[in-house]
Amino acid sequence: MGSGAGDRGWAERRPVLFPFLLSLFCPAALSEPLSYRIPEEMPEGSVVGNLAKDLGLSVRELPTRKLRVSSEKPYFTVSAERGELLVSSRLDREQICGKKPICALEFEAVAEKPLNFYHVNVEIEDINDHPPKFMQNSFELQISESTLPGTRFILEVAKDGDIGLNSLLNYKLSLSPSFSLTNKEKPDGSKYPELILEKPLDREQQNYHRLVLTALDGGDPPLSGTIELQIQVTDANDNPPVFSQELYRVGLHENVFPGTTVLRVRATDQDEGVNAEITFSFTEAGQITQFDLDSTTGEITTRRTLDFEEVKEYSIVLEARDGGGMIAQCTVEIEVLDVNDNIPEVIFQSLTDLITEDTRLGTYIALLKVRDKDSGDNGEITCKLEGEVPFKLLTYSRNTYKLVTDGVLDREQTPEYNVTITATDRGKPPLSSSTTITLHITDVNDNAPVFQQSAYLVHVPENNPPGASIAQVSASDPDLGSNGQVSYSIVASDLEPRALSSYVSVSAHSGVVFAQRAFDHEQLRAFELTLQARDQGSPPLGANVSLRVLVGDRNDNAPRVLYPALGPDGSALFDTVPRAAQPGYLVTKVVAVDADSGHNAWLSYHVLQASEPGLFSLGLRTGEVRTARALGDRDAARQRLLVAVRDGGQPPLSATATLLLVFADSLQEVLPDLSESPEPSDPQAELQFYLVVALALISVLFLLAVILAVALRLRRPSSPTTWGCFQPGLCVKSAPVVPPIYSEGTLPYSYNLCVAQAGKTEFNFLKCNEQLSSGQDILCRDPSGALFPLCNSTESTSQPQAPPNTDWRFSQAQRPGTSGSQNGDETGTWPNNQFDTEMLQAMILASASEAADGSSTLGAGAGTMGLSARYGPQFTLQHVPDYRQNVYIPGSNATLTNAAGKRDGKAPAGGNGNKKKSGKKEKK
Numbered sequence: 053m054g055s056g057a058g059d060r061g062w063a064e065r066r067p068v069l070f071p072f073l074l075s076l077f078c079p080a081a082l083s084e085p086l087s088y089r090i091p092e093e094m095p096e097g098s099v100v101g102n103l104a105k106d107l108g109l110s111v112r113e114l115p116t117r118k119l120r121v122s123s124e125k126p127y128f129t130v131s132a133e134r135g136e137l138l139v140s141s142r143l144d145r146e147q148i149c150g151k152k153p154i155c156a157l158e159f160e161a162v163a164e165k166p167l168n169f170y171h172v173n174v175e176i177e178d179i180n181d182h183p184p185k186f187m188q189n190s191f192e193l194q195i196s197e198s199t200l201p202g203t204r205f206i207l208e209v210a211k212d213g214d215i216g217l218n219s220l221l222n223y224k225l226s227l228s229p230s231f232s233l234t235n236k237e238k239p240d241g242s243k244y245p246e247l248i249l250e251k252p253l254d255r256e257q258q259n260y261h262r263l264v265l266t267a268l269d270g271g272d273p274p275l276s277g278t279i280e281l282q283i284q285v286t287d288a289n290d291n292p293p294v295f296s297q298e299l300y301r302v303g304l305h306e307n308v309f310p311g312t313t314v315l316r317v318r319a320t321d322q323d324e325g326v327n328a329e330i331t332f333s334f335t336e337a338g339q340i341t342q343f344d345l346d347s348t349t350g351e352i353t354t355r356r357t358l359d360f361e362e363v364k365e366y367s368i369v370l371e372a373r374d375g376g377g378m379i380a381q382c383t384v385e386i387e388v389l390d391v392n393d394n395i396p397e398v399i400f401q402s403l404t405d406l407i408t409e410d411t412r413l414g415t416y417i418a419l420l421k422v423r424d425k426d427s428g429d430n431g432e433i434t435c436k437l438e439g440e441v442p443f444k445l446l447t448y449s450r451n452t453y454k455l456v457t458d459g460v461l462d463r464e465q466t467p468e469y470n471v472t473i474t475a476t477d478r479g480k481p482p483l484s485s486s487t488t489i490t491l492h493i494t495d496v497n498d499n500a501p502v503f504q505q506s507a508y509l510v511h512v513p514e515n516n517p518p519g520a521s522i523a524q525v526s527a528s529d530p531d532l533g534s535n536g537q538v539s540y541s542i543v544a545s546d547l548e549p550r551a552l553s554s555y556v557s558v559s560a561h562s563g564v565v566f567a568q569r570a571f572d573h574e575q576l577r578a579f580e581l582t583l584q585a586r587d588q589g590s591p592p593l594g595a596n597v598s599l600r601v602l603v604g605d606r607n608d609n610a611p612r613v614l615y616p617a618l619g620p621d622g623s624a625l626f627d628t629v630p631r632a633a634q635p636g637y638l639v640t641k642v643v644a645v646d647a648d649s650g651h652n653a654w655l656s657y658h659v660l661q662a663s664e665p666g667l668f669s670l671g672l673r674t675g676e677v678r679t680a681r682a683l684g685d686r687d688a689a690r691q692r693l694l695v696a697v698r699d700g701g702q703p704p705l706s707a708t709a710t711l712l713l714v715f716a717d718s719l720q721e722v723l724p725d726l727s728e729s730p731e732p733s734d735p736q737a738e739l740q741f742y743l744v745v746a747l748a749l750i751s752v753l754f755l756l757a758v759i760l761a762v763a764l765r766l767r768r769p770s771s772p773t774t775w776g777c778f779q780p781g782l783c784v785k786s787a788p789v790v791p792p793i794y795s796e797g798t799l800p801y802s803y804n805l806c807v808a809q810a811g812k813t814e815f816n817f818l819k820c821n822e823q824l825s826s827g828q829d830i831l832c833r834d835p836s837g838a839l840f841p842l843c844n845s846t847e848s849t850s851q852p853q854a855p856p857n858t859d860w861r862f863s864q865a866q867r868p869g870t871s872g873s874q875n876g877d878e879t880g881t882w883p884n885n886q887f888d889t890e891m892l893q894a895m896i897l898a899s900a901s902e903a904a905d906g907s908s909t910l911g912a913g914a915g916t917m918g919l920s921a922r923y924g925p926q927f928t929l930q931h932v933p934d935y936r937q938n939v940y941i942p943g944s945n946a947t948l949t950n951a952a953g954k955r956d957g958k959a960p961a962g963g964n965g966n967k968k969k970s971g972k973k974e975k976k
Contacts, residue, residue, distance in 0.1 A: 085171035104135020123159035180271025182213035194377030198288030210267035289376025319372035326375030392479025497589025527585035544582035608702020626712035659692035
């Protein structure tokens with residue numbers, strides 16, 4: 053016990069000196085594993101060495117570097133305050149390393165921030181803490197009395213767990229005159245005692261001998277163990293058994309099955325009978341658990357599966373005993389051969405929790421270690437990644453690898469990766485194992501919202517309810533969380549910025565576009581919005597898309613009749629028709645417009661009432677009134693047509709117009725009919741009456757014209773600029789005015805109408821008695837203030853009225869609308885192109901200017917088709933849709949054209965196309 057205490061004291065002093073010596077060589081050894089040497093059985097908490105100092109770490113760094121030991125078994129720990137390597141559990145060299153000459157523990161020291169691994173090697177020195185020990189308390193030996201002196205007997209072998217000098221050194225025998233002891237050494241270096249018979253034995257004198265065998269080790273102080281030798285002297289058995297070999301060697305693979313034969317030992321005995329019967333046995337039967345021995349045949353077999361990783365070699369002592377009690381021993385050494393029966397293991401030392409998708413190449417992800425219990429090539433391991441993954445393995449140190457990024461990460465394409473790491477050894481055949489870890493990729497805002505369509509086109513019918521949903525845009529963002537939350541807004545529009553909010557709005561969450569008001573196709577036909585989708589990332593990303601809204605038309609505007617129109621006094625216009633008009637003669641044309649567009653503005657004309665149903669025909673699409681047959685003798689001179697104008701909407705809207713048509717070859721014939729308009733009881737009598745009145749009227753007018761012409765000729769020298777009226781006191785002289793200039797598309801003919809105070813309509817056909825150099829008109833005024841144009845605007849009374857100028861006629865290609873383009877066809881076409889729109893605008897502006905100048909000659913403005921009186925001079929194309937199909941020439945069966953070769957061959961007959969007003973309003 054005293055010597056053991058001294059050994060411990062020496063062991064405790066050794067670690068203090070060794071780190072001091074190690075620190076001198078530490079700078080040069082940092083690249084190699086740190087090595088320490090300590091004795092076994094050091095108490096827990098003993099200092100092995102200053103690990104932090106040897107690694108070049110200061111005390112200040114220890115809290116942040118978190119220096120620790122990475123080992124499978126917790127033999128050592130690191131002091132957090134000083135960085136010293138301390139013993140944390142019992143270190144029994146014999147238990148850890150067995151009989152190995154050098155016992156070293158290898159492990160890694162880990163330091164974080166940055167992460168580093170350091171290899172540490174601690175060699176454990178043996179101390180003399182195990183005395184030699186015999187397996188039995190006594191050893192029985194039978195020696196025949198016939199045994200010759202000098203015979204040797206092998207005795208019980210003691211076991212010593214220590215190695216080196218502390219192991220078994222020699223054996224001593226208590227004093228005996230008959231026996232002596234010698235120490236023998238085996239080929240492996242182990243020693244065993246042999247008892248030598250010094251002189252012959254005499255059973256009759258002493259048949260039993262008791263000796264004490266002592267085994268001593270080489271420790272300081274040495275330890276010992278004893279066993280009692282009980283020697284029985286038997287009768288003569290002269291020959292002991294003899295083995296064929298003193299030492300048997302055999303190699304055996306660890307994967308052999310139980311019951312496999314290892315070898316068979318052989319022994320012979322020259323004696324006969326019972327003394328020659330040999331039995332085999334293990335000298336340490338209780339310690340041999342892996343093998344069985346047949347005592348008769350000497351065959352050794354395996355009892356259980358061997359494991360090279362547990363025991364690499366077995367040394368067995370066999371004993372052969374004959375029937376006379378003589379024994380012989382041999383040694384069997386069984387070497388266990390390694391087989392690649394251990395699968396490599398992959399152990400993760402550290403693993404990063406979160407990996408963002410914008411992680412750079414080469415970023416550290418995990419640190420892993422591989423190990424294989426096999427040895428040689430069977431324990432050499434190679435590591436690789438399975439599959440195509442954006443990661444790679446880098447060798448960090450022996451059997452240690454770092455997993456780093458090796459490609460671009462995109463969470464939207466692959467939100468997670470199952471990384472499989474396969475470790476394969478170099479055995480034959482090789483063994484491998486795979487470990488799979490799941491790496492989750494976290495999101496960053498790297499995707500802008502994307503609309504489902506590149507552009508949106510929405511059709512919205514007019515008169516929609518305010519607040520109604522008219523469209524919905526949708527954008528997707530593959531990012532997560534707030535990075536993928538999309539909000540919508542309007543960022544631009546072709547509407548006025550101040551008025552935008554009163555037209556439309558968009559829901560920030562759903563992308564639904566709402567109408568804030570009812571749209572009117574006639575005011576706003578289309579508008580365009582620029583919508584933006586924006587996510588909630590930091591920084592936010594956005595995308596724009598165009599939304600075009602087309603306001604569709606509804607049939608919410610009834611047709612509007614522009615011609616015939618009522619005069620300022622409420623009277624209806626009328627048209628004259630030559631009595632000799634042939635079928636197909638163009639009498640007049642109903643002009644109507646519709647503020648709607650498309651099919652809702654496609655007008656059709658229908659006769660609702662007619663005085664003579666079969667006398668006139670009405671163009672379904674053109675509105676042209678033509679004679680269907682020649683005027684008969686029984687037909688009345690005055691005809692009345694009630695025309696309905698319907699659009700193409702569903703349901704259709706309509707308007708009506710009344711046409712008053714008078715058959716007469718001259719204007720004088722119409723005067724009596726208009727002054728007196730009683731309804732004749734007999735059509736034949738009425739016709740005769742009209743003929744007589746017309747004849748008388750024509751005669752009177754002719755005489756008056758002759759008298760007027762003579763009077764003017766006589767008065768010309770005295771008052772060349774004086775004008776007179778046929779009825780004195782009715783008309784007054786008026787200041788000259790500029791004659792009207794007819795623009796394209798206006799009516800070329802107008803007639804002067806005078807209305808008496810009594811309310812009846814009278815027509816004055818007065819020739820101008822003097823010529824105006826500038827083509828001025830004479831205006832007659834009633835005492836009541838009414839305006840009475842008396843004369844046609846002519847350049848000279850002696851010149852006949854010229855036919856219409858071709859400058860204002862429309863060509864076939866320029867005819868606007870359905871009637872002009874189809875030459876009276878009943879099918880019609882849709883009003884369309886921009887050229888027609890510009891021509892119509894020019895016509896309307898000219899008509900408005902005429903009305904503003906006061907030069908209109910037909911109640912509501914015959915030259916402007918009544919537009920000036922109805923709409924005023926500011927009337928432009930935006931107020932009235934396309935009605936250019938309704939331009940016509942009264943008194944002709946041809947539509948307008950600017951080609952001289954396409955004009956009617958005959959000039960208008962006298963009085964044809966003259967427009968009149970009825971003194972009394974026409975009753976339906």
